[in-house]
Amino acid sequence: MTQLVLGQVLNGSIIGAMYGIIALGITLTFGITGIVNFALGEFMMIGAYATYALAERGGLPYPVAVIPACLIAAAAGYLSNKAFFRFTRNNLVNGLLVSIGLISIFESASMLLWTATPVEMHFVLPGALRVGDIGLPKMKLVVFAVIVIVIVVTYLGLARTWLGRAAFAYAQNPEAAMLMGVHTPRLETAVMLYSTGLAGLGGALYASLYSLEPAMGGVYVLKGMEAAILGGIGSLMGSLWGGVILGVIEGVGSIFLPTAFRDAYGLAVLVAILLFRPSGLFGDE
Amino acid sequence: MTGQALLWGVLYALPIFVRGDFLLTIFIFTFIYAILAVTFDLIFGFTGQLSMFHPAVFGVSAYMTYLLATNCKLPFWIATLPSAAAAVVLALIVGSICFKFRLKTFYFAVVTLAFSEMIRLFVMNWNSVTNGTLGLVVAAKPTIYWPGSGIVPIKGPIAWYYLTLVCLSLTVLVCARCLRSWMGRCFGAIRLNEDLARTLGINVFRYKLLSFAVGNALASFAGGLYGYYTGYIDPGYLGINQSMEVLAMVLLGGQGTLIGPIVGSLVLTGLPHAIDLRAEIRAILYGAILIFTILVMPRGIVGTLNAWRAKRGA
């Protein structure tokens, strides 16, 4: 039993990290530019299918395919920001509606391209690491490592670099930031590029683990949002922790309780935490 | 004003010109969803609370109405009342939790959504009562007293058209009455400036809760109607996408108005059937229309029309 639970704690953290990378995107866009992008899941989908296309059809080795995939997702992000999102700044509901629209567009577009039948990549790194009864697929460990690195780097980057300071100044007070000489549209674009690129990376990693279908984005953006809020909007490490906590709760929850309720376990904890820490676990009061 | 009168006039006169189940059905669904949209607008557009709780109320009331009507042999109309009561209770519980802890915008939305989801999972897995994912088949129809022929079941498109239209009208009427009174003033005050409202002696918590409860109570009737019209109830009623759809209707039609949600509902219900293209293209177009409407007319169709009328008037 303990091994069963331990296994799910590990596995849950890995799945959680996947939520975390989307959460990071949400936190960045919402925290810094005040733009709500619930369509991040779709950029994940784009990244995933792009990886699939490049690796399976294009014959690139997976690690090579990942990079252009991220760029493609980021490009899509750039366009949708230029076209739509920048008009929804600080407007939660409009951002929400634009996202709904985008989801419908991207999903159908990928249906045209890839059809509703799921596709699966060749196994990048098959096999699993076994410790006692606990088996962890090797690829999952790689994915986990990559995500953790990415998030930590982002964190350090935003804490240290000029862009980071600018970003936070902007988040605090856009007008002042503008006076300080932060070129705001450029900053907005940068954040949008980065967050959608992250989503793309998430998708690329996802593609190495699961089968792909056009509707895959929906679930993940919800989880990502939960994770972002759990960790506290605006807190970068919070998004990782939020994701991990969510993943572990779901994993361990489904061990002891019926799996049909899996999603409810995360939600219940989310509500409980929001009530006692309205700004999330790591969000500043 | 005249625009509204015209709209209602057209709606009530429509069956004279428009025959056929197909078109009328679009309107019937429009009206049922408009009930949801209007009540959502009461909470969101007028009181400024972005609630994602409508699907829960919609679904729960659909189930309750049917279960009470069949198991307790109640007539449809009586059965809707306990369902509305249940909606109020749910709203009071969820609402007081959220408002006590001062949850705003984003956070309020997420927590209400979370509750709604948990209720959905609960309904979906409570097989003994809700028949789980298999859902419930509703054979019965609501009945009314018709002078001359006594108690008759409501059948056929025309009957349903007027039934739903009247229900919508009543909902709008109730909302309008509330909004035109002190209640509406308090809602507005809370939406516009919560702190100021507080210093002017308005009990913010109470009025947020009131708006949430009234909105959900009225919304619950839509559930009963929908269940009996389509003749089939399943957990899909409580899906998140319902929230999104209603939100889209309100934003598209014009938040903070009572007519807007109806127009929005008509557009979004009619649109998919108006676009006669292959599936994927249609979905893409649908999304594009959503986005551009909201970007071109941030105040929604009715909001923009009003502004335009005002400008022309001034």
Add this chain to the structure above:
Amino acid sequence: MALEVRGLTKRFAGLVAVADVSFLVQPGEIVGIIGPNGSGKTTLLSMMAGLLSPTSGKVLWKGREIQELRPDIIAGLGVVKTFQNPQVFAELSVFDNVRVASHLALKRALGFRRGLEIVGAARGVEERLAARVGEVLALCNLGEAADQLAGNLSYGEEKMLGIAMALMCEPELLLLDEPASGLGRDEIRNLEAVLDKVHRAGTTLCLVDHKIGFLRGLAHRVIALNYGQKIAEGSPEQVLNEPAVIEAYLGAGHARA
């Protein structure tokens, strides 16, 4: 007595905004609270109105402790506060702004019977209140601005609207936070006239300001604060001659003038 402040103290992380301040406000009085910026005047007023809860000490209104009550309840009890930088419902017309403020009056008039008003009964009350709104606007010389959007008002008018809304709450004690700050000469004269009328109508006033000139004309009694502490209390003349005040405050005041 109407209102008693007893040993009121407020600490924000570290610094003490208000330190053990006590004073009385008698019915029918006009009390002024003066002090340089950052001397804790606004904090003191906010605690009296229930917008902040004190770290220690009490606020008694007619012998009842109110320092822990919600602002809307305190307003209901007759203590209403205006804001230093005016707060209005920008999207509503001036008339509707004040109409919203008539909530307490309606509550007093109907209690829970106001439920009936929704179904159209008790229209009379509403009409009476609407008329009352007109009076208040006239009293504040906002009559002709009634149909404007509050958002389009000038700074001075907005402050006046704030007072009008407060008045519509039928306060027994009106707390005014720097009503004169940022106003032009005529606007100040207008303000003084309005406050005078209000006071004659029997409302107790408690004003915060750093403009002595303004208070000297108006206040019966002045309380001087510095660094959150009460350094003097008495008639305007007394307080202004108080050495502590001169040193802590007027010097600065002259320097500014």
Add this chain to the structure above:
Amino acid sequence: MKRVSLILAVLALIAAPAAAQDVVKIGQIEAQTGANAIYGWMSSQGTALAVDEINKAGGFKVGNKTYKLQLIALDTRGEPKEATVQLKRLVEVDQAKYIFGPFLSNVFLAVRPYAAEFNGKLLMWGGATRIHDYVGTPGHEFLMRTWNWDAGKNGFGELMVDNLVKTTGAKKIAMLFQNDQGGKVLEDIYVPMLKQKGIESRLDYFEPGTKDFSAVLAKIAAWKPDFLFPGYADSYIYDIVRQATETGQLTKFFLVRGSLGPGLKNKDGIEEYMVYVPKHFEEAEKKDPKVAKFVKAYKDFYKRDFPYDQAPLCSSSCYDHVYMLVEAMKKAGTVDDPAAVKKALMSMTYDGLWKIRFDDKGEAIFNFDVVRLKKGGALEVQHINPN
């Protein structure tokens, strides 16, 4: 107001009936987009392909008149609300007498009452599991089910389970179903069936949209079953099989209906993978010219390589159904009397890609293949013909 009138205008445009004499209209309500599109989308592909072929071949002769087919395929997005409106449109505006679909039970249950009003004037054949409850019952003569049923005399589920027990002597079977209509129906069929056959079983549900099954799989593995029996939904089986085999938790799979793909893909991880497929296309393509023709036609028509997974199961079946319907019309000598056409359908056996006939209730019975996959990919195909 503008908007309203505009939409009315547009709707009116659609409503303009364009009923030409020599055209037989086939309506189709399937989910072509949305989360549950997998079956509906493929079926609509098969239908479209068949209709195109028949028309290209110059239509078909009934009596002394030549008819062409007009397919009106509408996308329900899996929403009962949409489907209801669309069916009404098909019946009233387009006056289609033959309705293909739906595959989704929630859609079917929502449109059933309306369709029943046209009993006798309509022929509706869909694959939805819940059609089984209504097909053949009084008032539902318009209804036919295009899928064979798991349980009962010709039930493929029954056959599969017996086969499994006979060949492997399995004692413990763990079931893992999606928590939706299909899953619930499977539970109602297989839990008692296994019990009655003296097999110990456990059942876990997973939320639709689940991608990572490691938690529930670990839970199941701890129970140490002989076989894992995942539900029908193709979209999940790839992930389930991969995640189960990758960690070596579970290596024996038993699918009463599904596709071979996941087994082949993880052929080194599995020990045994037993599956019902309507047709083992990879093999049939080589042997059966009809299948080869179909696969080629599909590739040419959609400019896309042929999916050998469960999907063809839908596409090919609906492809057959169109031809079968045409045959039935010829046989019945009429195109606008659905009742007569149904009678013809009930009495015939169509030998297309599949061998299809209908039982006395109007539910399809057809031949299928049981494929057994061993570690390393050794295949063993067994053709079963209930006819």
